[in-house]
Amino acid sequence: MSITNLKRRNWTVLGVVAVFAAVAAVLTSRDSTARATASPVPQPALPAMAAMKNPSLFVTGVPAFLTRLPADMVPTAGSIRKVADRVGRSGITMYIWQVGVTNTICLASPTVGAGCLDAFRRPFDVSITDVDIVGEGDAVVVSGPVTDEVVDIEVTVGGQVGHATIANNFAYYELADATLHPDAVEKVVARLRDGTRFDLGV
Amino acid sequence: MNPKHLLVRAAALAAVVVALSATAASATIQTYFGPAWTQQYGVRYDSGGYNYPNWNRAYRPLWYYETIHYWDGCCTSWGFKRNYDENPIVWPNPGGYAWSTCMYSDGDIQGSLDDVTCQFDA
Numbered sequence: 001m002s003i004t005n006l007k008r009r010n011w012t013v014l015g016v017v018a019v020f021a022a023v024a025a026v027l028t029s030r031d032s033t034a035r036a037t038a039s040p041v042p043q044p045a046l047p048a049m050a051a052m053k054n055p056s057l058f059v060t061g062v063p064a065f066l067t068r069l070p071a072d073m074v075p076t077a078g079s080i081r082k083v084a085d086r087v088g089r090s091g092i093t094m095y096i097w098q099v100g101v102t103n104t105i106c107l108a109s110p111t112v113g114a115g116c117l118d119a120f121r122r123p124f125d126v127s128i129t130d131v132d133i134v135g136e137g138d139a140v141v142v143s144g145p146v147t148d149e150v151v152d153i154e155v156t157v158g159g160q161v162g163h164a165t166i167a168n169n170f171a172y173y174e175l176a177d178a179t180l181h182p183d184a185v186e187k188v189v190a191r192l193r194d195g196t197r198f199d200l201g202v
Numbered sequence: 203m204n205p206k207h208l209l210v211r212a213a214a215l216a217a218v219v220v221a222l223s224a225t226a227a228s229a230t231i232q233t234y235f236g237p238a239w240t241q242q243y244g245v246r247y248d249s250g251g252y253n254y255p256n257w258n259r260a261y262r263p264l265w266y267y268e269t270i271h272y273w274d275g276c277c278t279s280w281g282f283k284r285n286y287d288e289n290p291i292v293w294p295n296p297g298g299y300a301w302s303t304c305m306y307s308d309g310d311i312q313g314s315l316d317d318v319t320c321q322f323d324a
Contacts, residue, residue, distance in 0.1 A: 069294050070231075070257055070323065107288075110295055115288030122287065130282040131295070134271075144285075182284060200286075 042119035044103035048147040051169040052098065052105065057081035059095070065110050066095060073106060073116070083145075083168035084109075090131065090138040094170050096145065105145070112143050112172070123147045124171060124190045126200050128182045140182050142202075143172035149192045156187035230256075235304055235320040248273070249302040253324035257294040258302040261319045270320070272300035279303075 046052050059082050067074055075097040084094040096107045099116065108114035111131040125144040132138050142155050146169055153164035155173045157180065164173035175184065188200040235247040249255070258270045258281070270293050271282040281300075285291045296302075304320030 065294070068256060069292065070259055070321075073292065108292070108294060113283035113285075114292035114294050115283075115285060116290060117288050120287070125285070125287045127283055127285040127288070127291075129284070130280065133278055133280045134282055182282060 042121045043147060044119050045105045045117045045125075045145070046098055046103040048120050048149075049096075049105070049145060049169040050148050051081065051083050052096065054081070054168070057083060057168060063095065066108055069108060069114060073108075073114070075106065081168075083170040084172065087165065087167075088141075088172055088174050090141065090174060092141065092143065092172055094143075096170075107145060109143075111138070112141050117145065120145075120147050122190070122200055123150050123192060123198055124153060124188070124200055126188055126202060128185055128202070130182060135179050135181050137178065139175040139178040140180060140184065141172060141174050142185060142188060143170070145169050146171045146190065149194070150190050151193055152191040154187070154189040154191065155185060156189075157184050159186070231321055231323050233319055233321050234302065235318060247304050247320060249322055252299050252301060253322065254299055255296045255302050255322040255324045257292055257323050258296060258304070259290045259292045259321045260304045261290045261321075263318070267306065268318075269303075269305045271303055272296050273303055275301050 051057060058078070059080050060077070062075060062077050062080065066080065079097045080095050081097065082093065083096050084092050086093055090111055092109060092111050094107060094109045094112070096105050098104070099106055104116055104118040106114070106116040112129045113127060115127070117125050124146045126142060127144045128140060128142055130138070130140045142164065146153070146166060148169070150166065150171070153166065153171045153173065155162050155164060157175055162173055164171040185202055188202040190198040190200060192198060232249060234249045252275065255272070258272065260268050260270050262268055267284065267286050268291060269282070269284040270291055271279050273279045281293050281296050283291060283293050302320070302322035304318070
């Protein structure tokens, strides 16, 4: 193969790569609200939340409610932070603690349930809960921990968009109509600091 | 008795006591959807009877949409939690005499749904 042919082939390869790059750039720039069901790289939960570095959120002892968790989940005194204190119409209280020396957190609330999270696969660890009879009493709640990148959570119910309250890396939104069931939540979108809109795919 | 034998017997006795204590401590934990099962879309797995559960818990090997709640065996659900990412997810406040339930309900499956374990403590 002559040097001229080799150069021509190299230019051809470069051209193909450039076309692919241009197509990819167009596709990715078309919609910043691309449906994303998981973060490309899961973020370890603990360092993703500034609230978990805030010493003023620590509570003394172990609140009685937390002692009723499965025995292997009960946190130790001195490790528990209260990130929400009787907020909203249904009075949501949320505790979060680090599991041992890992980046895993556990969270528990008397009204929106409990769980453990090793990493954020999406910026909002969204739970949809109803503390009492579904469709009666207290309304359905959309809530959970968020990463530091989250600046807004949009919840769509009946075509109307509402905004969650966010404080101490904890977001919550209560449906206005307590007769609605969890399936009434049509869409949940997290808006990030860089302008990205992340559809939670609910 | 040979002191060495005495020591061995004491150690054995201690092991039995520890084992019995552990059994007693976990005796109330019921697994109603075992690790050898495969969870089906939209199928409700439940405790198979009424209890006064203290909590309801679901472990899943992978990330997908899981729901745990309680129901009256007929018509009404309560103590409802649906989540994608937590493992386990727990509902610690059942509110009374109920069936514990655990269900894959929606969302994007990432791999196998094997090895889900649902538990309650009553």
